[in-house]
Amino acid sequence: MIDTIKQHIAELTDFYTESAEELEVFRIKYMSKKNGIVTNLFNEFRNIPNDQKKEFGQILNQLKALVETKLETLKTKVEDKSAQKPDLDLSLEAYSRPLGTRHPLSIVRNQIIDIFARIGFTISEGPEIEDDWHNFSALNFPEEHPARDMQDTFFVSDKNVLLRTHTSNGQIRVMETQKPPIRIILPGRVFRNEAVSARAHCIFHQIEGLYIDKNVSFADLKQTLMYFAKEFFGEQTKIRLRPSFFPFTEPSAEMDVTCSICQGKGCNVCKHSGWLEILGCGMVDPNVLENCKIDSKKYTGFAFGMGIERITMLKYGINDLRLFFENDLRFLKQF
Ligand code: PHE
Numbered sequence: 001m002i003d004t005i006k007q008h009i010a011e012l013t014d015f016y017t018e019s020a021e022e023l024e025v026f027r028i029k030y031m032s033k034k035n036g037i038v039t040n041l042f043n044e045f046r047n048i049p050n051d052q053k054k055e056f057g058q059i060l061n062q063l064k065a066l067v068e069t070k071l072e073t074l075k076t077k078v079e080d081k082s083a084q085k086p087d088l089d090l091s092l093e094a095y096s097r098p099l100g101t102r103h104p105l106s107i108v109r110n111q112i113i114d115i116f117a118r119i120g121f122t123i124s125e126g127p128e129i130e131d132d133w134h135n136f137s138a139l140n141f142p143e144e145h146p147a148r149d150m151q152d153t154f155f156v157s158d159k160n161v162l163l164r165t166h167t168s169n170g171q172i173r174v175m176e177t178q179k180p181p182i183r184i185i186l187p188g189r190v191f192r193n194e195a196v197s198a199r200a201h202c203i204f205h206q207i208e209g210l211y212i213d214k215n216v217s218f219a220d221l222k223q224t225l226m227y228f229a230k231e232f233f234g235e236q237t238k239i240r241l242r243p244s245f246f247p248f249t250e251p252s253a254e255m256d257v258t259c260s261i262c263q264g265k266g267c268n269v270c271k272h273s274g275w276l277e278i279l280g281c282g283m284v285d286p287n288v289l290e291n292c293k294i295d296s297k298k299y300t301g302f303a304f305g306m307g308i309e310r311i312t313m314l315k316y317g318i319n320d321l322r323l324f325f326e327n328d329l330r331f332l333k334q335f
Contacts, residue, residue, distance in 0.1 A: 102335065104318075138291040238264070240275065244282075254277055
């Protein structure tokens with residue numbers, strides 16, 4: 001009997017738990033009034049021969065004391081455990097979530113739109129999939145014009161459905177549906193069948209302006225573009241217009257600005273000329289107005305169009321057009 005108690009004591013010494021359920025099982029096993037090991041042993045006491053009673057009593061008390069201290073100390077462990085703070089610590093510093101940035105082309109497009117919005121231009125957009133009429137014919141491209149060639153244009157189904165090669169299709173769509181005065185800016189994506197390189201891409205972006213009213217003159221065009229150049233590239237910027245040709249404007253011009261990188265002194269970007277070509281423009285050809293049923297005797301207008309990629313490259317000193325479309329975060333993060 002005494003040996004059994006010693007065995008219990010040996011077993012008990014290593015008992016450890018932090019679980020409330022396990023501790024309760026332990027309590028019942030040893031201390032339950034009905035059938036608990038310690039209780040039963042006390043009930044045995046009277047059957048123990050008198051000469052062994054003293055030793056039995058001592059060792060039994062030792063067992064009982066051990067069970068009680070176990071219950072006591074493990075109870076505090078269980079309580080500590082359940083009182084432990086949850087994993088969520090609201091005082092910790094928050095993880096920083098990296099925010100995306102706007103694409104450089106969007107930044108520049110928005111800046112250009114803002115500049116023209118300040119002088120009364122509103123935004124309009126034409127479709128990217130277009131018919132021959134709106135992309136070419138109404139814009140006074142002759143039937144045999146080389147731009148219609150497979151070399152330059154992506155045709156969708158037949159020769160009549162194509163991906164627009166410029167935003168000028170939007171001019172026609174607006175003039176067909178609105179009466180002058182018209183003062184709009186047309187941003188958008190355009191497509192040309194060109195080999196992709198650092199300087200050319202089959203997809204790029206343009207922004208087009210159109211102003212139709214009575215008595216609109218070339219002086220208005222020049223003044224508007226000068227305002228734009230100074231707003232975008234800085235007050236010191238000068239412009240120059242060189243004669244050019246577009247089927248839909250007459251007369252036509254290309255506009256240069258003084259190089260914003262070397263301030264006109266001459267550098268690699270402006271090929272040491274001090275000037276950068278940034279857009280095409282001109283007075284809307286009377287044929288185009290008539291194609292849209294606008295009386296060319298009563299109304300005149302000007303139009304201009306520029307490549308957003310080119311302007312963005314000049315603004316940020318980017319030398320490879322392909323970077324805009326590769327979505328490399330190391331590039332995009334810089335804006
Ligand atoms: N559409 C012309 C181009 O793509 C640009 C332009 C627009 C020129 C309007 C004159 C007037 O090159």
